[in-house]
Amino acid sequence: MSTALQGAGPGPTLSRSADLVIVGAGVVGAAAAYFAALAGRRVVVVDRGAIAGGTSSAGEGNLLVSDKEAGPELDLALYSQAVWREDLAEHAGLWEFEAKGGLVVAATEHSVAGLRELSVHQRASGVEVHDVGHSALHEYEPHLSKDLAGAAFYPQDAQVQPMLVVAHLLRLARGLGATVRTGTEVTGFLRSGDRVTGVRSTAGDIPAGAVLNAAGTWAGEVAALAHVAVPVRPRRGFVLVTEPMPPRTVRHKVYAAEYVGDVASSDAALQTSPVVEGTDSGTILIGASRERVGFDRTVSVPAISTLAAKAVALFPMLREVRLMRTYHGFRPYCPDHLPVIGADPRAPGLWHACGHEGAGIGLSAGTGKLIAQALTGGQPDLDLTPFAPDRFTDRTQDAEEAVS
Amino acid sequence: MPHTHDVTVVGAGPAGVAAAVEAAEAGLDVALIDAAAQPGGQYWRHFDEDRARPEDRRGHHGWPVFTGLRDRLYVLRDAGRVHYLPGHQVWLATRDDAGTFTLRVTPTVRDPEPAGPGHGGTGHDGQDPVVARALILCPGGYDRQLPFPGWDLPGAMAAGGVQALLKGHRALAGRRAVVGGTGPFLLPVASGLAHAGAQVAAVVEANATLGWLRDPVGAVSAPGKGVEAAQYAATLARHRIPYRTRTVIRAILGDGRVEAVRTVKVDREGRPAGPEREIAADLVALGWGFTPSLELPLMLGAATRQDVDGSLVVEVDDLQRSSVDGVYVAGEATGVGGAALSVSEGRLSALALAAALGRPRMDPGTNADADRNTEAAGNTDADGTTDGNTSADKSAASGAAADPAGIRRVQARIRRGRRFAAAMHRTYPVPAAWPRSLPDATVVCRCEEVTYGDLRHAHAELGATDARTLKMLARPGMGWCQGRICGYATAGIAAWLDGRRPTADDLLPLSGRTPAVPVRLGELAALAETVTADPAGP
Ligand SMILES: Cc1cc2nc3c(=O)[nH]c(=O)nc-3n(C[C@H](O)[C@H](O)[C@H](O)COP(=O)(O)OP(=O)(O)OC[C@H]3O[C@@H](n4cnc5c(N)ncnc54)[C@H](O)[C@@H]3O)c2cc1C
Ligand SMILES: Cc1cc2nc3c(=O)[nH]c(=O)nc-3n(C[C@H](O)[C@H](O)[C@H](O)COP(=O)(O)OP(=O)(O)OC[C@H]3O[C@@H](n4cnc5c(N)ncnc54)[C@H](O)[C@@H]3O)c2cc1C
Numbered sequence: 001m002s003t004a005l006q007g008a009g010p011g012p013t014l015s016r017s018a019d020l021v022i023v024g025a026g027v028v029g030a031a032a033a034y035f036a037a038l039a040g041r042r043v044v045v046v047d048r049g050a051i052a053g054g055t056s057s058a059g060e061g062n063l064l065v066s067d068k069e070a071g072p073e074l075d076l077a078l079y080s081q082a083v084w085r086e087d088l089a090e091h092a093g094l095w096e097f098e099a100k101g102g103l104v105v106a107a108t109e110h111s112v113a114g115l116r117e118l119s120v121h122q123r124a125s126g127v128e129v130h131d132v133g134h135s136a137l138h139e140y141e142p143h144l145s146k147d148l149a150g151a152a153f154y155p156q157d158a159q160v161q162p163m164l165v166v167a168h169l170l171r172l173a174r175g176l177g178a179t180v181r182t183g184t185e186v187t188g189f190l191r192s193g194d195r196v197t198g199v200r201s202t203a204g205d206i207p208a209g210a211v212l213n214a215a216g217t218w219a220g221e222v223a224a225l226a227h228v229a230v231p232v233r234p235r236r237g238f239v240l241v242t243e244p245m246p247p248r249t250v251r252h253k254v255y256a257a258e259y260v261g262d263v264a265s266s267d268a269a270l271q272t273s274p275v276v277e278g279t280d281s282g283t284i285l286i287g288a289s290r291e292r293v294g295f296d297r298t299v300s301v302p303a304i305s306t307l308a309a310k311a312v313a314l315f316p317m318l319r320e321v322r323l324m325r326t327y328h329g330f331r332p333y334c335p336d337h338l339p340v341i342g343a344d345p346r347a348p349g350l351w352h353a354c355g356h357e358g359a360g361i362g363l364s365a366g367t368g369k370l371i372a373q374a375l376t377g378g379q380p381d382l383d384l385t386p387f388a389p390d391r392f393t394d395r396t397q398d399a400e401e402a403v404s
Numbered sequence: 405m406p407h408t409h410d411v412t413v414v415g416a417g418p419a420g421v422a423a424a425v426e427a428a429e430a431g432l433d434v435a436l437i438d439a440a441a442q443p444g445g446q447y448w449r450h451f452d453e454d455r456a457r458p459e460d461r462r463g464h465h466g467w468p469v470f471t472g473l474r475d476r477l478y479v480l481r482d483a484g485r486v487h488y489l490p491g492h493q494v495w496l497a498t499r500d501d502a503g504t505f506t507l508r509v510t511p512t513v514r515d516p517e518p519a520g521p522g523h524g525g526t527g528h529d530g531q532d533p534v535v536a537r538a539l540i541l542c543p544g545g546y547d548r549q550l551p552f553p554g555w556d557l558p559g560a561m562a563a564g565g566v567q568a569l570l571k572g573h574r575a576l577a578g579r580r581a582v583v584g585g586t587g588p589f590l591l592p593v594a595s596g597l598a599h600a601g602a603q604v605a606a607v608v609e610a611n612a613t614l615g616w617l618r619d620p621v622g623a624v625s626a627p628g629k630g631v632e633a634a635q636y637a638a639t640l641a642r643h644r645i646p647y648r649t650r651t652v653i654r655a656i657l658g659d660g661r662v663e664a665v666r667t668v669k670v671d672r673e674g675r676p677a678g679p680e681r682e683i684a685a686d687l688v689a690l691g692w693g694f695t696p697s698l699e700l701p702l703m704l705g706a707a708t709r710q711d712v713d714g715s716l717v718v719e720v721d722d723l724q725r726s727s728v729d730g731v732y733v734a735g736e737a738t739g740v741g742g743a744a745l746s747v748s749e750g751r752l753s754a755l756a757l758a759a760a761l762g763r764p765r766m767d768p769g770t771n772a773d774a775d776r777n778t779e780a781a782g783n784t785d786a787d788g789t790t791d792g793n794t795s796a797d798k799s800a801a802s803g804a805a806a807d808p809a810g811i812r813r814v815q816a817r818i819r820r821g822r823r824f825a826a827a828m829h830r831t832y833p834v835p836a837a838w839p840r841s842l843p844d845a846t847v848v849c850r851c852e853e854v855t856y857g858d859l860r861h862a863h864a865e866l867g868a869t870d871a872r873t874l875k876m877l878a879r880p881g882m883g884w885c886q887g888r889i890c891g892y893a894t895a896g897i898a899a900w901l902d903g904r905r906p907t908a909d910d911l912l913p914l915s916g917r918t919p920a921v922p923v924r925l926g927e928l929a930a931l932a933e934t935v936t937a938d939p940a941g942p
Contacts, residue, residue, distance in 0.1 A: 050868075050872065050873040051868075052877075053872070053873065057872075171867070242925065281883075297705070298499070298703075298704075299918050301496070302932075304928060306932045309933075311929075322922040323919060323923050323928055325918065326918050327918075
């Protein structure tokens, strides 16, 4: 066992203070730890479970720009793309980074028109999009249904293996002096007046210059320990995993145009527009449904059967392929579908990087780098105002309750 | 709307058949689903009923108990009181809003054996769901496997697999066999092989002796077990089969298939304590106890616990009720304890459910005989000394009344059975230090070809300190079998690398699987039409 990685145990109170305590060893906490350590900060990452034990190991690893409408989230996605491909380029092989590209298909001429319109705005923001007509579809994906009208191809869409991202970013951070404490739950904050000066944990107090709340779907609970409200809630998603198939059966990330509408929806009811993709190991992943049902862990037949039906509609050959496994996770969801990133003016010393919903893997790299820049007093590369922790008014929350 | 049964029993092994029969005789409307073509489960697995031979009963303890239960089952089936669905696997179990349980089934991929009498005639197309107000889950278990060099060579098999070939197909998987691992279940496998004409070169037992023979608790709790063990010992002696205790198979040797095993004496912890020796063999049967099948109970949210043998099992109360309202669990899934205990648990679950539903018995029967008889399930002689024990057959056909005294008698028998099982598990633990001398190249997960070295790397470099993280970072259990084979071993390795004993938290992430068995996406997609209005459809 590496010396810097410690289990919980009844160890003594941590005497050493840190510049930064990060609550949560998910992908967002890991990225922040890496960039903060790189910037010379003494970092302690604390997680109540294992590394990558939360949503980061319960989803998929799509780094998508294709599913985002022009706006702050797309800006963050594009910024993150650059961080994945430049800052983290030398490590890309460790987490199986693959720029396989995304193919968004449309069933009707009407949806093709919608795709084209979306792409106009996306191009203006810097997204690369190729229009694909009906006749060219099968050059991209030989097994696609013949009934589709057209598609748009997004070469920037990529994928990673999220758990390996977390493990390696934390390993690299440890190499830069960071400490990772698993099995350690944060139970409160150390305060000096309004200021947050560290955390209380099941392994003792950890004083720190700053605390970053990267607790994902549970970030609202952690924020509440500091008496501030951050409206992060769970949005459940199921993923289907098939038996292994020959390589390149499905070559890109393929999903239906209707998916973009689902992602941006505030509807609590079930939405299922599957993203179908092959993996290194040969299995095909079909994900993911979206529904707001709290932390319900029982299998939902409507969710998994509709995913299967829609995947079969895209790729008829999948009908005979066997489902090996399903799993589910809870996306950290904010009412306006934007993450919370930055310092909390209501509790000086407390920072947040949470609420990335269904895009936290992709957005983690950019989020981590931006947080490190802001924490070290620099001007972040991207304006963090749209992600401000105190942006939520009672009204946005009321409107949210109304639809849920 | 499909018909709603009072109860669906899953599994037609000792526990499931007993539960189904008892429930139906108590007047409940019963469905019984089993993956196999014939009733009997693991233990009473047998050759195609249509082509039965007298010697098929060899190696089957309590055969009359089984045939008694089976006759009752067929009578009930023919009377329309048990809807028996053999050859079908449950792949999805859900609890409905109305409080009922819906099970989705798919035909078992069948071996090339022709259909037996249990087949067909049901008219079920495998797509209709089976709905019931309550469930009795009796999914049994299968051999625990531990990885070591050569365990993946052709010719190395799970003991249960060897046994299944013998019992179900009269097929011998090799000519010269070594049986290794730990526990009393190695003995019937060895004696079965010997009877079938194989030369058994050795039984290699990791623990000390047939200690349970002398264990006072065991002897008092299940006197018949001692007799059973003595008979196995006699079989071993008659066939001159060496029984090597405190010995493990360190490696299986061979070029492309099994040619020999290398054994070594070990101490209590499993550390090498003597010279190695080589034994020529073309078949190695391996068993390290059993892993209960927990897919369905976990899918429904049932609470689990770690049993004395280290396996994860479903937690049940003294009426076989799980933590999920309306879900009863019986047999190996609640703790490994042999066929007789499984029968008792199956009966109890049915009696308790009938009482809960306020059903009177329809067939008043004498219960004292039945109680005595089912106790014999695991006790009678391997070679059939209970032949012609017609009184046992008759009493097995009557069962016990669902009166409180009847329930208490079955409960008492279960308590005795559990005590015996616990004594047995303490006598035959998997050596704590089993991963100690594993070479890095040893394959742990065969589906994904993950080696012990891969797991050590994920622990040391990547911070995987528990089984779930190990799985996420190194992929054991992510392949075709979904950890059915390597799950227990992976949990053990995770704990070993972290310097502790495996816990329920290590075992749980590798025990749950939805679906319970792989199913065609087309079959899953077909459910979409029936269950959803497709809110986001184009
Ligand atoms: C089905 C599904 C599919 C998805 N697909 C994609 C995709 O393709 N691409 C993509 O980019 N994103 C995807 N996502 C979203 C992505 O997984 C999440 O946005 C991301 O993992 C969030 O990471 P995180 O680090 O914020 O949270 P987490 O990974 O959940 O980490 C938070 C950590 O905080 C810890 N914690 C909580 N409370 C405490 C406490 N009090 N003390 C100590 N520790 C605490 C938790 O144990 C946890 O480990 C998907 C999600 C789901 C559910
Ligand atoms: C090699 C070996 C030797 C043994 N020797 C002895 C011995 O000498 N004495 C003794 O007392 N015990 C012995 N046992 C143990 C004995 O087999 C078990 O105790 C007994 O079979 C357990 O009964 P059960 O009803 O719980 O499960 P099982 O007999 O395993 O039956 C479970 C049934 O459920 C079915 N099933 C499981 N999941 C599903 C699903 N999803 N859908 C449909 N069907 C499903 C299975 O196909 C199976 O038919 C031995 C076992 C083995 C493997």
